[in-house]
Amino acid sequence: MQDVYSCLREAHDQYLLAIAAIVCIVGVYASFSIARHASRAEGPSRRTWAGVAILAAGCTAWATHMIGLLAFQPGMLSGFEPLLTAASLLFTIIGIGIAVATAIGRRNRLCRMASGLLLGCSIILLHYLGQSAFLVTGHVSWNTRLIGLSIVASLPLFAVAMVIAGDKRRALRRLAAPLLVIAVAVLHFAGMAALQLEYDPRIELPESAISPDVIAPIVASVSAGLVLLAFVGLRFALAARAQQRRDQLRLKQLADLAVEGLLICEDDIIQATNSSFSNLAGLRQEDAAGRPVTALIPGFMASELDEGEEQDASLNHADGRSIPVRILRKTVAVGTRQQTIIAVRDQSERLRTESRMHALAYFDDLTGLSNRQRFNEILQGCCHATERDGHPFALLLLDLDRFKSVNDTLGHVTGDQLLTRVAKRICACVGEADVVARLGGDEFAVIVRDAEHADRTAGMIADLLERPFLIDGSVIDVTSSIGIAVAPRDGCEPTLLSRHADLALYAAKHGGGASFRHFEKEMSERAQARRALELDLRRALAREEFDVHYQPQVDPGSGAYQGAEALVRWQHPIRGMVAPADFIPLAEEIGVIGALGEWVLRTACLEATAWPDHISIAVNLSPLQLRDSNFTAIVANVLRETGLSASRLELEITESALLQDGETAYRILHELRAMGIHISMDDFGTGYSSLSYLRRFPFTKIKIDQSFVRQVPEDRDAVAIVQAITSLAAKLNMTVTVEGVETTEQRDFTIAEGCNQIQGYLISRPVERSVIRSLFSVADKAVA
Ligand code: C2E
Ligand code: CA
Ligand code: CA
Numbered sequence: 001m002q003d004v005y006s007c008l009r010e011a012h013d014q015y016l017l018a019i020a021a022i023v024c025i026v027g028v029y030a031s032f033s034i035a036r037h038a039s040r041a042e043g044p045s046r047r048t049w050a051g052v053a054i055l056a057a058g059c060t061a062w063a064t065h066m067i068g069l070l071a072f073q074p075g076m077l078s079g080f081e082p083l084l085t086a087a088s089l090l091f092t093i094i095g096i097g098i099a100v101a102t103a104i105g106r107r108n109r110l111c112r113m114a115s116g117l118l119l120g121c122s123i124i125l126l127h128y129l130g131q132s133a134f135l136v137t138g139h140v141s142w143n144t145r146l147i148g149l150s151i152v153a154s155l156p157l158f159a160v161a162m163v164i165a166g167d168k169r170r171a172l173r174r175l176a177a178p179l180l181v182i183a184v185a186v187l188h189f190a191g192m193a194a195l196q197l198e199y200d201p202r203i204e205l206p207e208s209a210i211s212p213d214v215i216a217p218i219v220a221s222v223s224a225g226l227v228l229l230a231f232v233g234l235r236f237a238l239a240a241r242a243q244q245r246r247d248q249l250r251l252k253q254l255a256d257l258a259v260e261g262l263l264i265c266e267d268d269i270i271q272a273t274n275s276s277f278s279n280l281a282g283l284r285q286e287d288a289a290g291r292p293v294t295a296l297i298p299g300f301m302a303s304e305l306d307e308g309e310e311q312d313a314s315l316n317h318a319d320g321r322s323i324p325v326r327i328l329r330k331t332v333a334v335g336t337r338q339q340t341i342i343a344v345r346d347q348s349e350r351l352r353t354e355s356r357m358h359a360l361a362y363f364d365d366l367t368g369l370s371n372r373q374r375f376n377e378i379l380q381g382c383c384h385a386t387e388r389d390g391h392p393f394a395l396l397l398l399d400l401d402r403f404k405s406v407n408d409t410l411g412h413v414t415g416d417q418l419l420t421r422v423a424k425r426i427c428a429c430v431g432e433a434d435v436v437a438r439l440g441g442d443e444f445a446v447i448v449r450d451a452e453h454a455d456r457t458a459g460m461i462a463d464l465l466e467r468p469f470l471i472d473g474s475v476i477d478v479t480s481s482i483g484i485a486v487a488p489r490d491g492c493e494p495t496l497l498s499r500h501a502d503l504a505l506y507a508a509k510h511g512g513g514a515s516f517r518h519f520e521k522e523m524s525e526r527a528q529a530r531r532a533l534e535l536d537l538r539r540a541l542a543r544e545e546f547d548v549h550y551q552p553q554v555d556p557g558s559g560a561y562q563g564a565e566a567l568v569r570w571q572h573p574i575r576g577m578v579a580p581a582d583f584i585p586l587a588e589e590i591g592v593i594g595a596l597g598e599w600v601l602r603t604a605c606l607e608a609t610a611w612p613d614h615i616s617i618a619v620n621l622s623p624l625q626l627r628d629s630n631f632t633a634i635v636a637n638v639l640r641e642t643g644l645s646a647s648r649l650e651l652e653i654t655e656s657a658l659l660q661d662g663e664t665a666y667r668i669l670h671e672l673r674a675m676g677i678h679i680s681m682d683d684f685g686t687g688y689s690s691l692s693y694l695r696r697f698p699f700t701k702i703k704i705d706q707s708f709v710r711q712v713p714e715d716r717d718a719v720a721i722v723q724a725i726t727s728l729a730a731k732l733n734m735t736v737t738v739e740g741v742e743t744t745e746q747r748d749f750t751i752a753e754g755c756n757q758i759q760g761y762l763i764s765r766p767v768e769r770s771v772i773r774s775l776f777s778v779a780d781k782a783v784a
Contacts, residue, residue, distance in 0.1 A: 095122020
């Protein structure tokens with residue numbers, strides 16, 4: 001070390017050493033800045049500037065070295081061997097060229113280290129070639145220890161300098177050039193110290209030796225050239241920086257337009273943020289700049305997120321909250337630099353919406369109870385548990401009786417309030433572990449975890465719901481029907497268990513409501529039979545297995561035929577004759593009554609055209625037919641097709657048809673009456689027997705139900721009712737038909753009461769069309 005130091009202090013001209021240092025620094029700066037410019041440029045100019053950078057680097061090394069040699073004062077005459085001197089310059093440029101080419105644009109550390117070592121080797125070669133070209137009038141010997149030291153000490157410095165020159169951190173990158181200068185200095189001074197000279201007056205410089213006086217101006221010109229290049233490099237650097245500032249500003253302006261929060265980062269340090277981000281994080285833009293990204297988004301490493309991929313993270317809000325965000329990353333070139341743009345999307349609203357959606361998907365909006373979806377999942381879980389441990393639980397299905405009429409009469413708002421209150425009352429009856437759900441409409445379900453409590457719970461619910469509800473000043477009375485199925489006894493599979501509870505509910509409802517029923521095997525069998533019948537009925541419609549029978553209606557006094565009632569029959573291929581009471585309600589339930597009714601109407605009207613003109617045909621209508629707003633057109637069509645005069649057609653309806661959707665029925669009946677069709681009120685006396693219906697609707701006839709006729713003349717109440725109806729009809733200008741007349745006493749009674757028409761087994765049972773035809777033609781002949 002001592003040798004190196006004394007060599008530096010005593011054997012060198014300090015002034016020239018300073019110049020060497022300056023030239024080295026300026027040259028390194030020129031090479032780096034121009035190399036950087038080359039890396040930014042494209043096409044041919046990139047190659048040109050890269051060449052210039054390599055040349056500058058080579059010249060820097062050479063000039064520094066030569067000035068270093070010129071500064072060296074060996075204390076004897078010295079000169080330079082021209083060939084070796086030129087070779088040193090050439091090799092340096094080639095070596096440095098290869099080294100720079102290896103490093104340019106590469107961030108890979110190994111690559112850059114290799115380039116640093118290559119650079120080091122080239123400069124070491126330059127140094128020792130140049131030193132060999134240094135001629136003196138004396139003996140030259142080498143201290144190999146110092147040569148070794150010069151190589152071992154400088155090579156790692158070259159390598160490190162090149163590695164950090166490509167580092168992402170700018171502060172570290174800035175150290176690269178000084179480190180290079182130090183490496184050159186270490187190499188030079190250790191190398192010079194290794195040179196041991198001993199003056200010998202006998203030795204003369206060769207002829208060809210170039211004197212330092214000749215070399216000095218060459219070196220000076222090269223140095224001046226480097227200074228010039230350094231200025232060019234400086235200009236490039238300034239222009240690049242200005243461009244970068246402009247780019248950054250533009251980026252920032254663009255970023256401020258974005259709705260999403262944006263962070264512009266370099267090396268995971270925030271350079272700028274947009275206003276959306278400031279709003280999102282509650283942080284001023286200037287407070288965010290300079291902070292590491294992880295300070296705001298803990299655990300987020302931009303480099304670990306691939307471009308185009310998204311990642312969930314949380315953002316630290318200035319007020320300490322943690323905001324759920326989704327992050328996207330993109331690298332963009334800003335000026336000369338690569339910057340990372342991190343887009344931060346607020347997820348709070350989305351997560352809130354998701355949880356709202358979840359609530360909507362799983363809970364009933366109106367009552368807050370579990371909905372069908374969630375209930376099914378819970379039921380599934382219960383079934384699994386029971387399968388495992390055998391512990392029985394009960395499924396209760398509940399339906400309000402006559403809820404529809406509450407809705408129809410008091411409106412949907414009241415209906416909704418009623419459902420909410422019903423839900424509360426049901427919840428008050430169940431245990432903590434039990435589950436209450438609203439499956440839709442007025443349908444509720446309860447899972448009673450302990451099947452032993454099923455009856456008690458059902459009873460409590462039924463009792464509590466029977467207590468009147470006071471809603472908006474109206475007192476509402478409702479009752480409920482409940483069906484119970486117990487798992488595993490009645491099935492341990494959700495669908496089966498629900499079906500069984502449903503059958504029990506159906507039974508409870510058909511038993512008159514206001515009660516609960518347990519599932520029984522027979523219910524399932526009945527349901528199966530019903531399903532079979534339903535299938536048969538649909539098939540029967542397609543195959544026309546129906547027939548119409550006719551029951552004559554006569555004048556009670558003269559016995560003359562006035563009309564006939566059409567009564568449908570189903571000739572089932574296996575079951576035989578099926579009575580209308582057994583399939584009309586089913587046809588109504590499964591929605592085929594419209595087609596069946598129209599078929600009966602058409603058949604009966606067609607048949608009546610074969611009868612004498614004064615004989616009318618009465619056809620029964622289902623209440624459902626009167627809800628079809630198209631019904632008038634259907635009847636008109638049938639009359640046109642069959643050619644039957646409207647005045648010969650009589651349509652029989654029961655009061656139940658007027659109870660629901662009375663408005664449509666009202667309109668249709670008036671339209672039909674306007675066409676000249678007669679309208680009969682069937683089964684009068686069995687329903688509400690509402691006088692207002694008789695007045696509002698255009699009835700032309702009342703048919704007294706056979707249940708009264710059967711009791712006359714013995715039963716005084718029945719007699720009174722028949723008398724009341726007869727006098728009422730007379731006052732309302734309607735005719736009266738008495739049905740179900742089986743005895744002569746009954747007939748005589750009706751004659752005495754002044755009824756206009758009788759119908760019953762006494763006259764004839766309902767008969768096939770051939771029979772009715774012969775009856776009417778016989779009668780016709782008799783009349784004739
Ligand atoms: P309804 O309209 O009251 O018809 C009279 C029922 O009483 C008929 O039964 C008839 O056979 C029966 N009947 C007639 N005279 C007597 C009698 O002296 N004694 C007794 N015990 N019964 C008598 P049916 O044919 O079984 O019809 C039953 C019900 O089916 C009918 O009652 C009617 O409501 C309905 N119905 C029949 N055909 C049709 C149809 O084409 N369309 C619709 N919608 N309903 C129909
Ligand atoms: Ca009838
Ligand atoms: Ca009747």
